[in-house]
Amino acid sequence: MSSRNKLFLAGILTAGMLSAPALAFDFGRPATPDEIKLWDIDVSPDGKGLPDGSGTAAQGKQIFADNCAVCHGDNGQGGIKDRLAGGQGTLASNMPVKTVGSFWPYATTLYDYIHRAMPYPTPGSLSAGETYAVTAYILSLNGIVPADGKVDKASLPKIRMPNRDGFIPEPEFDPAKLFRKK
Amino acid sequence: MTSKTQIESLQRAVPVSRRGFIGGLSVGILGAAAAEAAGTESLGDVPDRGPGADLGAHSERSRFVKLDRIPEATPGKRNVEPSDAINSKTPHQKLVGNITPTDLHYERSHSGVPDIDPAQHRLLIHGLVEKPLVFSVEDLKRMPSVTRVVFIECTGNGWENWKKADPDLTVQNTHGLVSTNEWTGVPLRFLIDLVAKDKGSNWMLAEGGDGAGVDRSIPLTEEIVNEAFVAYGQNGEPLRPAHGFPMRLVMPGFEGNLNIKWLRRLKFGTAPWMTRWETARYTQLLANGKARQFQLRMETNSVITQPSGMMQIQPGYNRISGLAWSGHGKIAKVEISTDGARTWKQAQLSLPVLSKAQVRFQMDWVWDGKPTRIVSRSTDEQGNVQPDRQSFIAAMGTNALFHYNAQQTWSIDEAGRVRNVLA
Numbered sequence: 001m002s003s004r005n006k007l008f009l010a011g012i013l014t015a016g017m018l019s020a021p022a023l024a025f026d027f028g029r030p031a032t033p034d035e036i037k038l039w040d041i042d043v044s045p046d047g048k049g050l051p052d053g054s055g056t057a058a059q060g061k062q063i064f065a066d067n068c069a070v071c072h073g074d075n076g077q078g079g080i081k082d083r084l085a086g087g088q089g090t091l092a093s094n095m096p097v098k099t100v101g102s103f104w105p106y107a108t109t110l111y112d113y114i115h116r117a118m119p120y121p122t123p124g125s126l127s128a129g130e131t132y133a134v135t136a137y138i139l140s141l142n143g144i145v146p147a148d149g150k151v152d153k154a155s156l157p158k159i160r161m162p163n164r165d166g167f168i169p170e171p172e173f174d175p176a177k178l179f180r181k182k
Numbered sequence: 183m184t185s186k187t188q189i190e191s192l193q194r195a196v197p198v199s200r201r202g203f204i205g206g207l208s209v210g211i212l213g214a215a216a217a218e219a220a221g222t223e224s225l226g227d228v229p230d231r232g233p234g235a236d237l238g239a240h241s242e243r244s245r246f247v248k249l250d251r252i253p254e255a256t257p258g259k260r261n262v263e264p265s266d267a268i269n270s271k272t273p274h275q276k277l278v279g280n281i282t283p284t285d286l287h288y289e290r291s292h293s294g295v296p297d298i299d300p301a302q303h304r305l306l307i308h309g310l311v312e313k314p315l316v317f318s319v320e321d322l323k324r325m326p327s328v329t330r331v332v333f334i335e336c337t338g339n340g341w342e343n344w345k346k347a348d349p350d351l352t353v354q355n356t357h358g359l360v361s362t363n364e365w366t367g368v369p370l371r372f373l374i375d376l377v378a379k380d381k382g383s384n385w386m387l388a389e390g391g392d393g394a395g396v397d398r399s400i401p402l403t404e405e406i407v408n409e410a411f412v413a414y415g416q417n418g419e420p421l422r423p424a425h426g427f428p429m430r431l432v433m434p435g436f437e438g439n440l441n442i443k444w445l446r447r448l449k450f451g452t453a454p455w456m457t458r459w460e461t462a463r464y465t466q467l468l469a470n471g472k473a474r475q476f477q478l479r480m481e482t483n484s485v486i487t488q489p490s491g492m493m494q495i496q497p498g499y500n501r502i503s504g505l506a507w508s509g510h511g512k513i514a515k516v517e518i519s520t521d522g523a524r525t526w527k528q529a530q531l532s533l534p535v536l537s538k539a540q541v542r543f544q545m546d547w548v549w550d551g552k553p554t555r556i557v558s559r560s561t562d563e564q565g566n567v568q569p570d571r572q573s574f575i576a577a578m579g580t581n582a583l584f585h586y587n588a589q590q591t592w593s594i595d596e597a598g599r600v601r602n603v604l605a
Binding site for chain 1: 223227292293306307308313314315316317321325376384385387389391395396397401403451453454455456457458461462466467468469470471472473474475476477478479519534580581593
């Protein structure tokens with residue numbers, strides 16, 4: 001960043017400090033807790049953000065067939081879009097197959113992604129229970145939960161994905177070390 | 183005459199009478215070109231002048247100029263239907279200067295381009311803050327602003343060449359996922375102060391208003407807090423829908439995917455959220471099967487755009503030109519080899535060189551007509567040198583898919599045909 005930019009930002013900060021109460025009123029409006037809930041959809045690896053409800057792999061099989069198989073194929077393979085199952089043991093080969101089972105490090109991410117982005121034409125249209133069910137089904141396709149398995153907000157964060165230790169953080173932005181040096 | 187032939191006309195054989203005229207003696211090339219052309223044309227052939235078309239509300243490109251992005255899918259899946267495309271690439275082989283025309287800025291969208299009414303768009307900032315706030319586009323426009331020229335680059339830029347080099351690729355195919363525009367918006371630091379962020383919060387989730395709700399965790403380093411901004415302006419006008427209208431995050435020097443388009447939520451927390459895009463997608467699989475994660479900064483890079491893939495040159499004078507950029511700061515120098523990376527000469531940079539922006543480079547070259555290979559390598563102000571392909575692949579393997587910044591080599595055969603090759 002150039003020194004000119006630094007000076008400019010310093011100027012903004014000074015102005016902000018001199019008139020801080022006015023600025024908060026001047027720009028934007030307070031967000032109410034109820035409306036924040038409508039948009040606060042992210043799910044963390046510790047399970048924070050997961051809703052109540054539950055779903056089974058057996059329920060998920062039908063929901064998947066109705067909503068997902070057209071792109072991802074029956075059983076999460078052979079579709080026109082991302083393959084979701086199999087591929088374990090291929091990551092070090094010349095033809096790695098990255099799927100939920102072979103690559104994804106957190107099961108919570110699967111719930112988050114299905115809920116926010118899928119099904120592609122109507123994202124967010126599945127209920128919490130349906131989303132849990134599809135999550136359980138995709139995990140079952142990968143042998144991570146049993147075919148009659150069930151997931152909910154307590155069990156999902158406890159699932160240890162096969163590739164959980166498959167990631168090496170770039171040293172410059174390693175979350176475990178980044179803000180501890182100061 | 184199309185722009186392609188115009189550019190090719192610049193590359194026609196011209197005997198060079200003296201060296202170094204790019205440094206100022208541009209009359210040299212004009213004189214030489216005129217001498218060559220004198221036998222084949224006359225000024226009497228140039229059409230007569232006359233009144234032109236009416237003045238309009240917009241100025242369109244000349245009907246003689248054809249400039250298009252090309253929508254593409256994954257490596258090797260080119261010339262796809264727009265509905266199957268996941269990105270659209272900038273035609274660097276037809277462009278000059280440093281700034282990418284707005285409609286030709288590359289695009290990567292994960293769920294199409296949403297049609298957002300700015301009057302109904304809102305930005306929610308919440309999480310570990312004292313005052314969660316909601317902002318409209320008009321709110322942002324009333325705030326103090328910054329304007330800055332920066333490159334934005336998809337981490338997939340260069341991904342065609344990880345495993346092999348298809349010889350018939352243009353630089354648009356190989357390097358069309360980086361562009362440089364001027365962006366205007368509100369400093370992230372200003373917004374952080376407005377909501378009174380908790381000092382204990384060091385990570386921010388940025389989320390888009392597209393169908394996919396693309397979201398990324400952003401570490402609030404000093405550099406990022408100082409430089410990031412929420413943009414509503416692009417090259418002097420409101421953002422184009424493809425680039426995030428009515429507002430997007432701009433993260434100078436960082437992965438394109440972090441520059442969240444159609445921004446509608448910033449949430450402050452204490453750890454990364456491990457979203458799909460920062461785990462399953464934009465991580466780099468190494469040869470040992472482990473994946474590099476949070477490789478957020480875009481590397482030191484360059485590519486020769488003229489002459490480049492699928493062009494044809496003639497023996498004699500040729501001007502070599504291209505673009506260099508680095509997520510670490512300013513480009514310090516660009517070197518060019520015209521003998522397959524055996525010897526290098528320093529190219530001239532088009533001033534001013536801006537931090538985290540693309541810069542045009544150029545160099546005189548007299549081609550002796552023998553087959554050879556041309557390649558550029560850039561060095562940034564931090565001393566980072568763009569790696570040769572061999573050492574790059576030795577470090578990254580061939581499965582990483584993203585963050586390819588190895589030197590780009592173009593081969594030239596005895597007929598002057600320029601082709602994509604691995605070094």
